[in-house]
Amino acid sequence: MRFSSTSDYIAGDDLTMAVNAAITLQRPLLVKGEPGTGKTELARQIAASLGVPIIEWGIKSTTRAQQGLYEYDAVSRLRDSQLGDARVEDVSNYIRKGKLWQAFETDERVVLLIDEIDKADIEFPNDLLQELDQMQFFVYETGATIRARHRPIVIITSNNEKDLPDAFLRRCFFHYIQFPDMDTLKSIVAVHFPDIKPTLLQTALTQFFEIRETPGLKKKPSTSEVLDWLKLLLAEDLSPEELRRDSGGALPKLHGALLKNEQDVHLFERLAFMARRQGR
Known part of the structure; x- marks a missing residue:
């Protein structure tokens, strides 16, 4: 066996x-x-x-x-x-x-x-x-x-x-x-969402890994959570352009599927505030 x-x-x-x-x-x-x-x-x-x-x-x-x-x-x-x-x-x-x-x-x-x-x-x-x-x-x-x-x-x-x-x-x-790398995660996503557009998938996963690697994050989003997030993105029919954040610290679209506690939400809100101040 x-x-x-x-x-x-x-x-x-x-x-x-x-x-x-x-x-x-x-x-x-x-x-x-x-x-x-x-x-x-x-x-x-x-x-x-x-x-x-x-x-x-x-x-x-x-x-x-x-x-x-x-x-x-x-x-x-x-x-x-x-x-x-x-x-x-x-x-x-x-x-x-x-x-x-x-x-x-x-x-x-x-x-x-x-x-x-x-x-x-x-x-x-x-x-x-x-x-x-x-x-x-x-x-x-x-x-x-x-x-x-x-x-x-x-x-x-x-x-x-x-x-x-x-x-x-x-x-x-x-x-x-181990948490899957980008290529392995794409293969996993393909099993669940075989018709997802490559540009949307690349933009979403790039953003997802940026979120996971954010210093100070209390709970990193998991494989099951990124699959939930992608399901929502497809249901809302968001384009790669709509998905992109204005700055690295901005809250992601439909962030409730990825960020599961208030500390992490506040972290991204602070990063977004700092990014806006620096952009003035």
Whole structure:
């Protein structure tokens, strides 16, 4: 099984190599990068490229590792016992399977996405070490051991909001998705907007990279945000001339798609004010 770019996703040589290395080593692929650089979509496209299903486990700050294995609903069992329900005789009726269990019991190999692992408690990755390493876990309530029928392709994403434990990192193959350069970004845009005019695309992307490289910017706009911006530019039918800013500090057209906090908007307003003063 070898991953390659799809018609909907452009993967660079280094990313393609990382995915295939993780598949060969049968280790989880830990993918880091700026928010909006396509980490989650990568897992979906790996599944599409390999022709296998995907199981997605979105992590929140309250997510516990045990939830990925299973949860025992003792409250429901107690309530049913008080009502005389015969289901209480079989404890398995009150076991809710987690995403890892679902991935382990499938009849074919699947992609298992553990999305934004850095949102959870710092102990969360360590609590999954044995299960991801040995591809099995024990269900205490039933006495059963659940073993993976086929080792899933595990993709783990992180926005780098917190450091992950060394013991966990040691078991992963790591890749950092670099922000695409101009040529790669043009290829990505071509997938989504194949009919965009080259002059508009060149003007828009030149302006976009100028914005990203502005000193003092708190949050740099990402790949997903430039795609949203281009969609708006096309919807408004703006020409390259209308898109060009009068000065390097002026706010870009439809800037709300690119600048996502007031500090960055104020930064460009100050730059525009200074540029006007210097132009007098």
